Amino acid sequence: MVNENNGRIYTAEEIQVLTGLEPVRKRPGMYIGSTGERGLHQLVYEVVDNSVDEALAGVCDTIKVWIDKDNSITVEDNGSGIPVEIHPQTGKSTVETVLTILHAGGKFNNSAYKVSGGLHGVGVSVVNALSEWLIVKVKRNGKEYMQKFKRGVPVTELEIIGEADSTGTTISFKPDKEIFDVVEFDYKTLEFRFREMAFLNKGILIILEDRRTNTKNKFHYEGGIKSFVEYMNKNKNPIHKDIIYFEGEKDNTVVELSMQYTDSYSENIYTFANNINTQEGGTHLSGFRTALTRAINDYGRKYNYLKEKDENLQGEDVREGLTAILSVKLFEPQFEGQTKTKLGNNEVRGIVESLVYDYLTTYLEENPKSGKVILEKAINAARAREAARKAREISRKRSILDSITLPGKLADCQEDNVELTEVFIVEGDSAGGSAKQGRDRKYQAVLPLRGKIMNVEKARIDKMLESEEIKAMIAAFGTGIGNEFDVEKLRYGKIIIMTDADVDGSHIRTLLLTFFYRYMRKLLENGNIYIAQPPLYKVTKGKTEHYVYSDKELDELLEKIGRSNYTIQRYKGLGEMNPEQLWETTMDPEKRILLKVSIEDAMAADEIFTTLMGDRVRPRREFIRKNAKMVKNLDI
Structure with a gap:
C-alpha cells in the first residue's frame, strides 16, 4: 500500500x-x-x-x-x-x-x-x-x-x-x-x-x-485479488492452472493485477481505482490492454507461434476467455463523470502499461506451458474473428432479412424516431401472428423467432453468426455486434422480449438475455431491454372479464368478486390469446406491465449467466437447488 x-x-x-x-x-x-x-x-x-x-x-x-x-x-x-x-x-x-x-x-x-x-x-x-x-x-x-x-x-x-x-x-x-x-x-x-x-x-x-x-x-481473503479471480472462475474451466498475479509500484502508484484464462469466449475484465469499481474503465484499463496485446504478440513472434506472414493478434483475440482484476491505488485519482466510474489520470496509462508489460513478458518466458495454451487460444480467436468478418461482409452484400427462411419476418413500424419505437421479440408463428395483428403499426414492430436461439455462452462469434435467428435480430436492431457495435444505430428505443409464461418461455428469455449480455451489453446498461408480462389467468364472472398477472393477484381478485360463479382460464402461451386480447393485456402502453432489465452489477450478472448457461452441471444444479423456493408459475 x-x-x-x-x-x-x-x-x-x-x-x-x-x-x-x-x-x-x-x-x-x-x-x-x-x-x-x-x-x-x-x-x-x-x-x-x-x-x-x-x-x-x-x-x-x-x-x-x-x-x-x-x-x-x-x-x-x-x-x-x-x-x-x-x-x-x-x-x-x-x-x-x-x-x-x-x-x-x-x-x-x-x-x-x-x-x-x-x-x-x-x-x-x-x-x-x-x-x-x-x-x-x-x-x-x-x-x-x-x-x-x-x-x-x-x-x-x-x-x-x-x-x-x-x-x-x-x-x-x-x-x-x-x-x-x-x-x-x-x-x-x-x-x-x-x-x-x-x-x-x-x-x-x-x-x-x-x-x-x-x-x-x-x-476475509489473504489472497486478495488472486482469490478474487479464483472466485470469479469457480464455475468456469481454466486453461492454465496457475493464476497470474503481480503487484508493482511506480511513481507512488501501486498496480495490482490478477488474471487467468478460461475456455469461455467472453472477456471479463474488472478495474478498480482506490477500491472504487471503475465500470467505464479509464486510463488504467487502456494501459493494461495495450501491455497485454503487445506482450502476447511479442512472445508469439519470438517463439514462432506467429509466422512472418501472419498479422498481429488484435486486442479482442488476446482477451478472449480472460478473467482479470486490475486494481490501482494512487494519491490523487481523477474521475470522469458524476458517478466516478472512469479513471482519467493520464500518467496512470503509462505506469500500468510499463509494469504489466514487463511482468507478463517475464511470466510467459518462465511459464512456457501456460504461454503455449494462451497463444493457441488467442490464435484460434483470431481465426474465428476473421471468419466472422467474412460472414458479416457476405451479410452486407445481401440483406439478411431477405435471406431469412423464418415463417414470419420482421414486421416493421412506420415511425423513424427511435425514442418512440419498440420491437417485440416473440417465439413461434401463432404468437407472432397475433402480435402483428394486435400491435400499433405506427410505432410497434414485431420480430418472430423460430424456437430457442443458440446458447451463445457455448459458441464463438463465427458459429453464432451461422444462426438465422441471431442474424435476424442483429439486422433488425441495426447496432452490429462486437467491435462494430454502435448503440447510436439502434433502430428501436425499446426491445421487448415477449415469451410464454411457462418453462420454455423462461428458457427463451434466458437465452436472449445471455445474447444481449455477451454481445450487446450496452443495451442492458442503457435500459433498452424489457420483458413483457402477459397475464397468467383470465377470470370471467358473468359478462365481466379480469386479466390477472400473478397468483397473489388472483387470490385478491377472488376474494373481491366472491369465490363462486366464475371461470378461470390459465394462459400457457401467447398464441392462446387473440390479437385484441394480446394488445389489451400485453402490448398496450396504457395498460401493460413491462419489466426493465438492468445491470446493477456486471460481476454478479456474469456469474449467473456462467452458472445457468455454461458447461458445468454441478454449479447449475446447486444454483437451482438454492433458488428453487423462489420459482413461481412452474409448469409440471
Whole structure:
C-alpha cells in the first residue's frame, strides 16, 4: 500500500473544511446518484469506505456492518476514531464538523490519508443529511463519546458516555423515507459489495449481518485479488492452472493485477481505482490492454507461434476467455463523470502499461506451458474473428432479412424516431401472428423467432453468426455486434422480449438475455431491454372479464368478486390469446406491465449467466437447488 502514515493517528488540524451541507436534502440525486435502491445502498458504502480508508492507513483491520430489524444500518470499525478535539476552523468538535459539513474529512488533507477509497465527493455528512436519524460513537483517548443527529442537525452535543480501552468509530443511521423511494436494504447487494471490498484489500475482515433474517457472512481473503479471480472462475474451466498475479509500484502508484484464462469466449475484465469499481474503465484499463496485446504478440513472434506472414493478434483475440482484476491505488485519482466510474489520470496509462508489460513478458518466458495454451487460444480467436468478418461482409452484400427462411419476418413500424419505437421479440408463428395483428403499426414492430436461439455462452462469434435467428435480430436492431457495435444505430428505443409464461418461455428469455449480455451489453446498461408480462389467468364472472398477472393477484381478485360463479382460464402461451386480447393485456402502453432489465452489477450478472448457461452441471444444479423456493408459475 502507498501509505505515509505508518499507522499514525490523524489529528483535528488535518481535517479540512471545504463547503457547507445545505444543498444535500434539496438535491440528493446530485450527491448519491439517485433516491432509489442504488442511492440507498450508496449511503452504506460511504460510511464503510471511511473505515476502509482507515485500513489502508494501517490503523484498522475489522469492519462490522449490520442491518437492524427497523432497516437501520450500523457500521463499526476498530480504526483510530474520528478526532474529538475542537476544530480550528469551525469552533465545533471535529466529529460534528465531519458529520455536518460537506467535504470535511481527513482525506481532503494530503497528510492524513495517502490513499483514499472513499473519496466519492460526498462522504458521511451526506449520509447524515439524508438520514431520519444518525448516532455516532467514537472511542479515542481512553474515552467513549456519542452524539445524535436528526436529518443532519445535531440534537445533542458530543458527550463522554464512558471509558474505552480501544479505539474506533461506530455510526448508526436510518435513511429518511421523506427522501428515498425505498428504504429497505437488500442483503445480497451489500453482500456482493463487501465481498468485493475484502478481495481488494487483502487481510481486512468485513462482517455483514442481517438481523431481520438472522443471516451473517464474514469476508476475509489473504489472497486478495488472486482469490478474487479464483472466485470469479469457480464455475468456469481454466486453461492454465496457475493464476497470474503481480503487484508493482511506480511513481507512488501501486498496480495490482490478477488474471487467468478460461475456455469461455467472453472477456471479463474488472478495474478498480482506490477500491472504487471503475465500470467505464479509464486510463488504467487502456494501459493494461495495450501491455497485454503487445506482450502476447511479442512472445508469439519470438517463439514462432506467429509466422512472418501472419498479422498481429488484435486486442479482442488476446482477451478472449480472460478473467482479470486490475486494481490501482494512487494519491490523487481523477474521475470522469458524476458517478466516478472512469479513471482519467493520464500518467496512470503509462505506469500500468510499463509494469504489466514487463511482468507478463517475464511470466510467459518462465511459464512456457501456460504461454503455449494462451497463444493457441488467442490464435484460434483470431481465426474465428476473421471468419466472422467474412460472414458479416457476405451479410452486407445481401440483406439478411431477405435471406431469412423464418415463417414470419420482421414486421416493421412506420415511425423513424427511435425514442418512440419498440420491437417485440416473440417465439413461434401463432404468437407472432397475433402480435402483428394486435400491435400499433405506427410505432410497434414485431420480430418472430423460430424456437430457442443458440446458447451463445457455448459458441464463438463465427458459429453464432451461422444462426438465422441471431442474424435476424442483429439486422433488425441495426447496432452490429462486437467491435462494430454502435448503440447510436439502434433502430428501436425499446426491445421487448415477449415469451410464454411457462418453462420454455423462461428458457427463451434466458437465452436472449445471455445474447444481449455477451454481445450487446450496452443495451442492458442503457435500459433498452424489457420483458413483457402477459397475464397468467383470465377470470370471467358473468359478462365481466379480469386479466390477472400473478397468483397473489388472483387470490385478491377472488376474494373481491366472491369465490363462486366464475371461470378461470390459465394462459400457457401467447398464441392462446387473440390479437385484441394480446394488445389489451400485453402490448398496450396504457395498460401493460413491462419489466426493465438492468445491470446493477456486471460481476454478479456474469456469474449467473456462467452458472445457468455454461458447461458445468454441478454449479447449475446447486444454483437451482438454492433458488428453487423462489420459482413461481412452474409448469409440471
